[in-house]
Amino acid sequence: MKSIQILGLMSGTSLDGLDMALCEFRKEGDQWSYTLGPCQSISYDSGWQKKLAEAINYSALELGVLHNKYGTWLGEQVQNFKNQNTLKIDYVASHGHTIHHRPDLGYTCQIGSGQHLANACHLPTISDFRTQDVALGGQGAPLVPIGDRLLFEEHSFCLNLGGISNVSFEKNGERIAYDIGLANMPLNYLSRKIGLEYDKDGQLARQGKVIPALLEQLNALAYYQLPYPKSTGYEWFETEVIPLLENTEHSTEDLLHTCIAHITDQLAIDINTQATEAHHSLLVTGGGALNGYLMEALANKLNKNIQLSQASLETIEYKEALIFAFMGALRLQNSPNCLSSVTGAKTDAIGGVLHWPNF
Template sequence: MVYNVIGVTSGSSLDGLDLVFVGLTEVRGKWTYEIKAAERKAYTEDWKEKLSNAANLPARDYFLLHSEYGHYIGQAVNDFIATHGFDHQVHFITTHGHTVFHMPSQKMTAQLGDGAAITAVTGLSVISDLRAMDVALGGKGAPLLPVAEQLLFPNLAYRVNLGENATISAQKDGELVAFDVCPCNYVLDALAETLGRAYDEDGKLAAGGVTDQQLLDALNGLSYYAQPYPKTLTNKFGTTTVLPLIQGHQLSTQGKLNTYTKHIAAQIAKAVNLIGGEGGEVLLTGGGAHNSYLVEAIKASGLKVTQPDEQTLTFRTGLMIALLGTLRWRQETNAFASVTGADRDSVGGALWSN
């Protein structure tokens, strides 16, 4: 079977709305993909402000924004289809939405972007709310993407995404396991911003710094790293725990970047050993995979590293979201209890159709 799907995602960094049109092919349980077009629609300052302040809105205004943002996504999809000439080729849309509340301990998660509004604007079926069922079943609703990664890259022993958090997934004893390793780009970008940079391009700032062993030991000693998996992180951990710890040490920002880069590499190597020990290639994806200094640090930790093509690297999340929606469309499991800690595996996602 072939499914032509548009995956739509928005990250907490608010750099824009990612749209990916992908052809997904399934033959006897084996999946392949072709990214036919992908782009990032940058948010205006107005939309950045709306999304960043959403958590502080009264209930009525929050749901008005939920609808408005759904219509915004729908129009963005229409523009994307028209620009690339994909009329009458798209089977359905999968949207992750923009996460505002994620409180799995209270069995609640909420992403902006009303699926009904997207369907109303585009005339296409939409799958949304991918995390909701897993969270309702007591799961963490995260990591969300390892199920799709396992299907698209089954021959790679470990799959590490260097996003706002670094995540890892792999097969262990015939079961899919995955967890958040440590804060990644969220912390690196915050440090770079103190020098007036949006991010540390190619890790050049970090490369110019010196590792502070005392800080590195303190970071590696944080209690989260001793917890068993499945486990997940929120940006709050980086904001309230990691960054204050780093800023409490008197060294240059470049030294902090250097030390934190070494910390990420050390924790990824530790996670690989925790799951399966030595051997096997590690697939690196996510924005951090563009950071050549970080990639070299991971290699220096003793891991054999490989990376996908540039388009897959850049739009990995939209691609995976498209596949998760396709599994929902087929009524197949797209959330595993072994990954999220839920009471059972589930088929997650709300389906909206005209």
């Protein structure tokens, strides 16, 4: 394969919007390389934000209708992006938006119909990257580690701070990765209660103080004691975390401050435990990497042998969209893009379903 242009789409559990990244991939021998082209982030309006947040409670029929409508909306955004940039796009690779993630029940659901998407933008589209892994007994998450291994191998650890935090690293010749726990999800939830999309740079959190009882309750959540491979999602946040955040009369500043204390406690526990060499590089991406207060709190809790690596702004914001585009490239080559060492599946999987548009 000389080169291929794939537009990666990512919508995360933090509900902040749709990320699009146009990527060119090249392969020489076993070595992959990429160039990140134009990128764009589209914020969800209040209507879409409400629908995506509430869809977890929809009936099967309601969810099916939303699945198709959201797929068409995604395709329209791709068409607009294509028209604005007048660039060649060979394929679209879409993560969709996760509504249900219950690998313990053998089920995961990312809405955004790949066929409706392909028809709306007139481009072949790859979607539904998680189902194959779950069908093989895996967690279906995290999926980004295949890109960490093949595109970002110079870093000892790759930490993504989206709605959920997840980490990826090599151990005994295998790629290990799992969801550590909370990241932006509680921070955005609390910010939206006071009319803000998010706490910019952690300014409100910096003004608060720790609520000891809440911090103890958050750190005691049973999920953190589970061994990897493990993954989690909005269901866990809704049932286990929101009740703790609502059962208090403390200020938003104190709640945000306490959540950052909790998030960085759990991140440091996991990363420090795995960082056994003399020197490690930690690449941090995702929206949480732009939260100055969160990053300061994390740096203060990491062992001295761990060096935070400064990623470019585009890498921070669009790494997940980039890697889903890369997963699409692997799918087109019939190469595994879901690692069983990460997800616990019976075998490595080739995830993704290809949809051809009705030209």
